[in-house]
Amino acid sequence: MTTTYRHSAAFNDLATLLTGQLVLPEDANYEEVRQLWNGKVKTQPAAIARCLIVQDVIHTIRWTRSHNLPLSVRGAGHEIFGRSLAENGVVIDLSQMKAVTVEPNKRTAQIQAGATAGNLIEAAQKYGLATATGTISSVGMTGLTLGGGYGSLTGAYGLAADNLLSAQVVTADGQLITANAKENADLLWGLRGGGGNFGVVVSLEFRLHPLTTVLSGLLLYPLNQAKTVLHRLNEFIATAPDELTIRSGFLQIPDGQTVLFLSPTYCGSLEMGEQAIAPLRTFGTVLVDQMQSVSYHELIHSSDAFTPKGRHYYLQTQSLKGLQTETLEALIEQGLPLPSPFSAINIHHFHGAASRVGVSETAFALRQDHLMVELIAAWEPQEDEQRYIQWAQNLSRSLAPYAFKGGYINLLSEHEIERVRLAFGSNYERLLDLKQKYDPDDVFRSTIGHLAPHSLTR
Numbered sequence: 001m002t003t004t005y006r007h008s009a010a011f012n013d014l015a016t017l018l019t020g021q022l023v024l025p026e027d028a029n030y031e032e033v034r035q036l037w038n039g040k041v042k043t044q045p046a047a048i049a050r051c052l053i054v055q056d057v058i059h060t061i062r063w064t065r066s067h068n069l070p071l072s073v074r075g076a077g078h079e080i081f082g083r084s085l086a087e088n089g090v091v092i093d094l095s096q097m098k099a100v101t102v103e104p105n106k107r108t109a110q111i112q113a114g115a116t117a118g119n120l121i122e123a124a125q126k127y128g129l130a131t132a133t134g135t136i137s138s139v140g141m142t143g144l145t146l147g148g149g150y151g152s153l154t155g156a157y158g159l160a161a162d163n164l165l166s167a168q169v170v171t172a173d174g175q176l177i178t179a180n181a182k183e184n185a186d187l188l189w190g191l192r193g194g195g196g197n198f199g200v201v202v203s204l205e206f207r208l209h210p211l212t213t214v215l216s217g218l219l220l221y222p223l224n225q226a227k228t229v230l231h232r233l234n235e236f237i238a239t240a241p242d243e244l245t246i247r248s249g250f251l252q253i254p255d256g257q258t259v260l261f262l263s264p265t266y267c268g269s270l271e272m273g274e275q276a277i278a279p280l281r282t283f284g285t286v287l288v289d290q291m292q293s294v295s296y297h298e299l300i301h302s303s304d305a306f307t308p309k310g311r312h313y314y315l316q317t318q319s320l321k322g323l324q325t326e327t328l329e330a331l332i333e334q335g336l337p338l339p340s341p342f343s344a345i346n347i348h349h350f351h352g353a354a355s356r357v358g359v360s361e362t363a364f365a366l367r368q369d370h371l372m373v374e375l376i377a378a379w380e381p382q383e384d385e386q387r388y389i390q391w392a393q394n395l396s397r398s399l400a401p402y403a404f405k406g407g408y409i410n411l412l413s414e415h416e417i418e419r420v421r422l423a424f425g426s427n428y429e430r431l432l433d434l435k436q437k438y439d440p441d442d443v444f445r446s447t448i449g450h451l452a453p454h455s456l457t458r
Contacts, residue, residue, distance in 0.1 A: 010067075011047050017059040020052035020096060033093070034085065036074075037138065039381055040312040041082035045072070048091040054168070054176060054202050057092055061200065062174040064090040065443060072446040073200050076116045076140025080315050081413045083446045092200055094142070102127055107208040108165060113142045113201050120206070121297045129208040130296045132157045135247070136307055137300045142201050147410030147448050148193045148364045150372055152216065152265035152299065155245040155352030156209075161192040161364055162357055163207040169199040172443040176202075190434045193364025194424070195409055195449025197431070198438040215273035216265040216299050217290035220253070223336070225284035226260040227328050232283040233262065234323040238369075242352035243268040244276045249345040249374075250331075251306075252338055259287065265299065307378075311342060314389045316375040316396035317411035318403035319350075319366060330398040335375070339391040342378035347371050365406075365425035372408050373399065409449035420449050 008024050015022040023033045024047055033048055046069065049060040064071045070089030077084065077095055085091055097112035098119050104127035111120055118137030124130050132153045134144050141160065149160025157163060166180035169187065177199075179187035190198055221229050233248060240246065247263040262280055266273030270293055277291065294302075307313075320327055335345055351369045359367050375395050377388035406423030407416070424431055435442075435453045442453055 014047070014049070014060065014063045014090075017063065018049060018051070018056045020050040020056050023048040023050060035077075035310065036082060036084065037078040037307075037309045038080055038082070038313045039310040040314065040385065041079070041085065043082045043085035043087050045085050045091045046088050048074075048093050050093045050096055052096055054170065057094075057170045057200050057202055058174045058176065060090060060092050061170060061172065061443070065172070070446065071443055073196060073444065075113055075142040076138065078116075078136070078139045079143065080313060080411065083414060083448065086446050089446075094200075094202070097202070100124075102129065102208070104129065107210075109206050109208055110203060111141055111206070112203050113140075115141055117141055117144070117300050118297075121300060124208055125212065125295060125297045127208075128210055128212050130211040131163050131206045131208050132160045133300060134160070135300060136303050138304065138307075138309070141206075142204060143196070143410065143448065145204065146191060146194070146196050146201065148408065150348040150350065150408070152214070152245055152247070152263075153211075153267055153296075154348070154350055154354045155240065155242045156267050158353040158357060159193070159364060160206075161362055162354065164188070164192055164204060165207055166205040167191050167201050168203045169201050171199045172439045172441060180205075186434060187438065189361075190363050190431060192362035193409075194427075194431050194434070195363075195420075195451070196447035197435050197444055197449065197451050199444065211267055211296055213270075213293050213295050214265050214267045214299055215270055215277065215291060215293055216263070217292050217294075218288065219262040219264070219280055219286055219291065220288040221260040221262070221284045222287060223250075223258055223260060226250075226332055229260055229262075229284040230323045230328055231325075233280075236279060236283075237349060237351065240349075240351060241276060243273070245351070246280075246349045248347045248349075250336065250338060251344045252341045256341070258336060258338055264291070267296075306342070306344075310381075312379050312381055312383075312385060312388075314377045314385070314392055315411050316392040317407045318373050318375075318396055318399040319407060320371045320373060320399065320403050322371065324402065327399060327402045330395070330402070331373075334398040335395045339377055339388050340379050340383075342380075343388070343391070344374075344376045344378075346374040346376060348374070359426060363424065363427050363431055365423065365427045366404060370404065374411065412449070414446075414450065417450075420451075423449070
């Protein structure tokens with residue numbers, strides 16, 4: 001039975017163990033510290049341990065387990081469903097641990113677990129290097145990687161998880177271990193897309209690639225040409241080079257008009273990039289052409305203004321084999337109009353280097369070319385949330401018959417247990433064995449891609 005703690009005195013001994021601050025509900029900064037990127041999440045933990053060093057993590061795990069309290073782990077805090085906040089539990093908050101160390105000669109970067117994509121790329125760009133990240137600078141690299149990590153460089157460099165070389169992890173019994181190709185290689189395999197099931201990742205080492213600038217931007221098309229443009233895009237991406245990854249979808253521009261967007265990113269020579277994207281301009285009437293050469297650092301900051309912290313969000317996801325007639329009809333007829341100026345449909349392009357990784361090489365199992373669809377409902381706090389949630393759920397159900405079973409675990413809620421199992425596919429049993437080995441008591445249950453260990457399901 002879980003004990004209920006609501007008085008600061010109960011946490012005095014934990015507070016004295018920490019180098020960082022222990023934040024409690026009665027503290028003036030509690031609400032500020034508790035707040036995630038998604039303002040919809042109102043979960044109230046009993047204590048938030050703002051860790052500054054690895055020993056803080058170790059102390060918090062051991063103390064929390066000894067007091068039989070729920071435990072959760074927060075990285076950078078860019079989270080959808082609130083699993084990083086345990087109701088009436090203890091949060092291991094890693095957001096203050098965000099140092100990045102680049103070794104340019106080895107083309108690697110070592111990051112602490114609270115570092116964001118922006119932190120990593122800002123440090124790496126000084127040496128003309130980069131790696132696969134998400135598309136928004138405030139997304140934490142740890143959570144992104146544990147779920148897989150789609151982005152604008154997927155075709156050239158794979159997922160974020162594919163670039164993970166090693167990690168340091170604090171296990172459920174408070175031991176610090178290293179996972180790399182030679183030591184605890186099974187754990188490294190599981191961290192590459194297997195969720196946060198196995199421990200608290202406190203640092204990660206990534207492979208970097210020579211990259212300074214990319215050709216990227218937005219091409220906007222009128223809504224009445226969406227089916228034609230997307231049909232042609234579907235044919236085009238079948239033979240797209242690795243260097244070219246194309247996001248697409250629907251958004252509302254400032255004048256209130258909903259438009260189709262294509263957002264190509266080419267990482268190679270500018271001349272080759274211009275040649276590669278030229279056909280896209282012939283797919284329909286281009287209303288706005290913002291394609292330009294930009295630094296990768298600028299690129300991952302370019303979408304930040306569209307997804308501010310504190311707004312309310314609800315997401316659903318499906319992974320499509322392609323943009324066939326039926327899927328286009330569902331997207332356009334069920335998805336439009338968008339429910340608010342802040343909502344969007346965002347379609348990620350998975351191909352190239354990411355598709356050439358074998359299904360069993362990492363925990364991330366969907367390794368054939370596909371399109372991962374994000375259905376993003378967003379609204380201001382004072383609005384009624386139900387119509388936004390229903391929009392995303394209804395559209396997701398309409399797409400489901402044409403989608404791969406499962407889905408992207410970073411965007412699946414704790415209620416979508418069967419979809420998580422299906423997402424892991426043939427890797428599922430191996431992941432269960434890992435869970436049993438590293439977390440048999442299911443300490444890390446409040447996480448993306450949660451797996452219940454064998455010992456608790458038999």
